[in-house]
Amino acid sequence: MTPELMAQGALARQRMLARPAVSAAGGRAATWGRVVEPGTVDTTHGPILYLDDITVSFDGFKALNALSLTVERGELRCIIGPNGAGKTTMMDVITGKTRPDAGRAFFGSTIDLLRLRENAVARAGIGRKFQKPSVFEQLTVFENLELALAGDRRARAALTHALSEAQRERIDAVLVRIHLREQLHRQAGALSHGQKQWLEIGMLLMQDPLLLLLDEPVAGMTDEETERTAELFLSLEGEHTLVVVEHDMSFINALTRDNPAKKVTVLHEGSVLAEGSLATVQANDKVIEVYLGR
Numbered sequence: 001m002t003p004e005l006m007a008q009g010a011l012a013r014q015r016m017l018a019r020p021a022v023s024a025a026g027g028r029a030a031t032w033g034r035v036v037e038p039g040t041v042d043t044t045h046g047p048i049l050y051l052d053d054i055t056v057s058f059d060g061f062k063a064l065n066a067l068s069l070t071v072e073r074g075e076l077r078c079i080i081g082p083n084g085a086g087k088t089t090m091m092d093v094i095t096g097k098t099r100p101d102a103g104r105a106f107f108g109s110t111i112d113l114l115r116l117r118e119n120a121v122a123r124a125g126i127g128r129k130f131q132k133p134s135v136f137e138q139l140t141v142f143e144n145l146e147l148a149l150a151g152d153r154r155a156r157a158a159l160t161h162a163l164s165e166a167q168r169e170r171i172d173a174v175l176v177r178i179h180l181r182e183q184l185h186r187q188a189g190a191l192s193h194g195q196k197q198w199l200e201i202g203m204l205l206m207q208d209p210l211l212l213l214l215d216e217p218v219a220g221m222t223d224e225e226t227e228r229t230a231e232l233f234l235s236l237e238g239e240h241t242l243v244v245v246e247h248d249m250s251f252i253n254a255l256t257r258d259n260p261a262k263k264v265t266v267l268h269e270g271s272v273l274a275e276g277s278l279a280t281v282q283a284n285d286k287v288i289e290v291y292l293g294r
């Protein structure tokens with residue numbers, strides 16, 4: 001992590017905090033059953049993500065068991081936990097893929113996530129990166145980003161549509177950010193695993209999400225790629241809110257080393273087992289027993 005990137009992250013956080021946070025639509029009723037305009041989440045009085053007492057059962061087995069969790073706007077929150085702790089199920093609830101049996105889930109103070117379908121959650125400003133990269137292998141890096149910029153416009157139309165200067169600049173800025181500026185004409189299928197992961201993150205960034213959910217983003221990456229990914233995430237912190245689920249403790253270390261007080265959440269058996277700085281949770285006896293000490 002270079003001092004420049006750390007400074008960039010700090011600046012981005014300041015800019016984000018200075019951004020007007022109140023929904024243009026305004027009011028709780030504004031989001032119920034309506035399409036939500038991206039970038040209008042209301043965090044004036046609270047967190048950007050609020051999960052309260054969420055329970056998800058599969059044939060009587062509680063994958064999430066009264067899970068409560070909040071994430072503040074601009075945070076980079078790491079979520080760790082052993083296999084089966086409920087991390088993926090939690091992301092499925094946030095993105096509308098799984099409906100809980102009980103509990104509440106809010107994006108800002110007004111957007112009730114449990115009333116939105118998956119595509120509406122994405123439109124509201126929540127982007128999700130699954131573990132495996134799913135880029136369009138036959139297309140170039142640039143074309144992949146171009147498609148992502150188009151959102152849900154039809155693919156062919158998106159690729160024949162002339163880009164505006166501002167759109168080109170946006171793609172260019174993302175290319176620099178994801179370290180693929182030199183590879184823009186390369187077919188995505190020819191990229192390394194790590195580069196494909198960055199491209200997919202770049203595709204999410206084209207939609208300018210407020211909240212990014214990242215499921216094991218460095219699985220299968222080389223040490224160098226992992227380090228670059230940590231730098232990328234730290235540069236996004238503040239401007240975006242990031243929730244990173246990860247098993248790789250060296251990556252968690254890299255994500256928290258600029259600020260040792262940064263919160264890490266440990267999930268176990270569908271609830272929060274511990275939360276606090278990495279050092280605090282690593283020293284927690286319950287955590288050592290169920291996870292770190294295994």
Ligand SMILES: Nc1ncnc2c1ncn2[C@@H]1O[C@H](COP(=O)(O)OP(=O)(O)OP(=O)(O)O)[C@@H](O)[C@H]1O
Nearest residue numbers: 058059062063081082083084085086087088089090
């Ligand atoms: N559709 C399903 N049907 C039945 N059980 C499920 C289903 N989805 C998840 N589970 C169970 O719920 C528990 C939590 O799963 P989940 O995938 O959320 O955990 P995780 O923390 O993401 O694990 P990992 O680190 O292995 O990805 C597991 O015991 C899993 O087997």
